[in-house]
Amino acid sequence: MKITKRFRKILAVRGMGQVLTVTGGLIILCIVFGLLNPTFFSGRNIGNLLRQIAPILLIGIGQSYVLITGNIDLSIGSVVGMSCMISATLMTKGVSPWIAVLITMIACLAVGFVNGHLVATCKLPPFIATLGTMTIARGIAQIVNGNYNTDSIGEGAKSFRDFFYYGKTFGIYNTILIAVAVWLIFNFILSKTRTGRHVYAVGSNVDAAKLSGVSVVGTTVKVYLVSAFCAFIVGIITCATSGMGTMDAGNMYEMYAVAASVIGGVSTLGGQGILLGTVVGASIWGVLQNGLQFAGAPVAIRNIVIGIIVVVSVLLDVIVRTGKPKKWMKSK
Amino acid sequence: MKKEVLRLENVTVENKGIVYLDDFSLTIVEGEIIGMIGTNHHGLDELISLICDNITLKYGRVYFNEKMVNTYLWDSKVANKVFLIDQKSRLVPDLTISDNIFVLRKGFKKYVINRKMLNQQVDQTMQELGLQIDPNLCVSQLNSFERCTVELIRAVLTGSNLILLREINEVLSSSELAAFFNMIRYYRKQGISFLYIANHHEEVFQICTRFALVEDGKIVKFLFQNEMNEQHITPFVTPIENLEKKSRTNNKPVLELRDIRTEYINGISCKIYAGECLTFLDCNNMLIQDFVTLFKAEYINYSGKILKDGKEVFTKKDFLNLSEDMIVIPENPMKNMLFSEMTYLENLSFLVDQKIHKSLMKRGIYKSIEKEYIKEIGEDLRESYIDHLSPQSLYTLIYYKVLLYNPEMVCIVQPFLGADMYLRVHIAKLINRLKQEGISVVILTVHVTDVLAVSDELYLIENGKLSQDGKIQENQSVKENYYRHRFEEKLKKNK
Structure with missing residues (x-):
């Protein structure tokens, strides 16, 4: 009786139904890939899989925030590249890794700040505004080391690399722990705080939000800052992973981020979605990449499958939101 | 005898078990203005869809311009030449008035647009109505009254002989509404019929030749011009009364x-x-x-x-x-x-x-x-x-x-x-x-x-x-x- 009540309570959370459905899909995928290749469930693969999922989850969190306000951040991938290149360049020039991280963070947040103001204050369409900053951020990533990838960040940055990628705490890779910590913080902000409610309010009904005293500009800037912060962390992780700065880091990540969010039930129309969905969305993405690789599918097939899943997810969202099936039924 | 423009004959519209129009009968003849208010809004959307788009009927028949266009026996789904003017604009905001009136309509066949000629025609129509609105203005620059006027002119020039007006009084001030009524009277004389759906009988009484009171998708009362007064309508309306009043407690203004x-x-x-x-x-x-x-x-x-x-x-x-x-x-x-x-x-x-x-x-x-x-x-x-x-x-x-x-x-x-x-x-x-x-x-x-x-x-x-x-x-x-x-x-x- 109590369990049923609790389950009902969980289901009553907005967007939870979709998350549970997608979770069902994730479980089926895992079983299928497990049957195709039993090593899929090996401890080593699971560890690797989670490490693969962590960056996607992180940028997914940032993108989810932006999508919930009814906007989009296309610059997220380029900010990853920028973060990777700035931090690596500074480290190769002998700057202490932690100071390099701090400088990188400020640079990335500046991009988020500009994005937020271009969209909210200058009223530029988010697609165009972030397309512009995407190119600028990628340009910065290329220019910081004179249009070359950096050299190795060296042994001096070992602690940095351990902290962000190679190290383990309580037997779990730090990358995974970082992703979990970031998720916990931003999930708490989104679901329990006033700021979180403002994020939903702006995406749900911007006029109502304005009339209720919500600062639309402030909220929009905040979500772009969250997005930039998440991209910054992923950039740092990428730098720690490869031990150098690569100009192509984060290429296409904006698409991965949108995919993780949308598959997890975050609405592209704004106002809907929970970060638990982003976890499932990122997991589906990771499992598909990993599982299809295990199954021997070429990269092209992997991309096609993932692309189809993204399109279907968005289509489902639009159908549910606009009530199109009802209209079709009516006309029939 | 005047030509019949619309006849709804014992129409019943039902969807998912909900009856929206119940044995609804209404006839509108040429040059008539029918006023309609609903004590609740139930069925009014369906009535408009029925008149404009011939939605599926459960019972009854619909005649438009003396031809049967919809019946419970078959689905017509062909739209009638009826124009609806309501609170929502149906004009393209970034195009000019003359573009909206002439170019964006079925039957405009000219490939090259002669703006001067179109503007002249708009000007002439405006003058007939005693208005002065620049036909080169973009629709987005118009106020509610001008927008409604342009829609009315568009409807008339499109050749609609029945125009539906829904709650336009909500977007027009009383003086604008009075001016708009004058235009309706002008076109009425030219044989165009109107169905004016509103929320307040006071406003409807000013203009209509017949009046119908609708409740739960059914006409509960018809009034003719000589009956349009408070005495006849009072038994059917729910007044706002018995509101508790408090005397001023503090003489200092907030x-x-x-x-x-x-x-x-x-x-x-x-x-x-x-x-x-x-x-x-x-x-x-x-x-x-x-x-x-x-x-x-x-x-x-x-x-x-x-x-x-x-x-x-x-x-x-x-x-x-x-x-x-x-x-x-x-x-x-x-x-x-x-x-x-x-x-x-x-x-x-x-x-x-x-x-x-x-x-x-x-x-x-x-x-x-x-x-x-x-x-x-x-x-x-x-x-x-x-x-x-x-x-x-x-x-x-x-x-x-x-x-x-x-x-x-x-x-x-x-x-x-x-x-x-x-x-x-x-x-x-x-x-x-x-x-x-x-x-x-x-x-x-x-x-x-x-x-x-x-x-x-x-x-x-x-x-x-x-x-x-x-x-x-x-x-x-x-x-x-x-x-x-x-x-x-x-x-x-x-x-």
């Missing part, structure tokens, strides 16, 4: 405006007291936005003085405080004040978290709100989805949201806009509830009907100025008579 001037406001002074309702009746439909921006502390270009609790509102901080103490309930608040993605309780408490300035809303706060309001609001309070709730319930949510915030003042823009008879009574009670709680209410409206029941003071504003006899403080019947007198006078003038 807010005072002294000679306020903005782009459209032209020297208005007034005092707003706690627990009282003051209405600004804007005859020209120009001032509402100015007032809202002023009260929301967004307006910088104004002269005059605003005094809050006797102290002048001057600095940015003062304005912020003023905006915190005043909640604006906009036009169509169901759309503009609620978040459909949030639960009932989250919507209800949305303003509270602004007030208590806490970033983290404790579960206990929600629980105490739920406990406090469950008796008054009922089980709706526990709803996770508000989309399916009735307008009554949504209005309760909106006004209780304000009550919970407990501001000093509430500014309500056109509170009865688009509401049916029962909903209007409900809204009046909710406004009165605000007053009972000691909250000052400022109503901004272009129509006086209904607001009289809740207003303690009414300011008639013409061309941005208080009309000489603008302040009315007597009892309701005096106010109503006063308004009607003025309205009729205006009509006569326009005639």
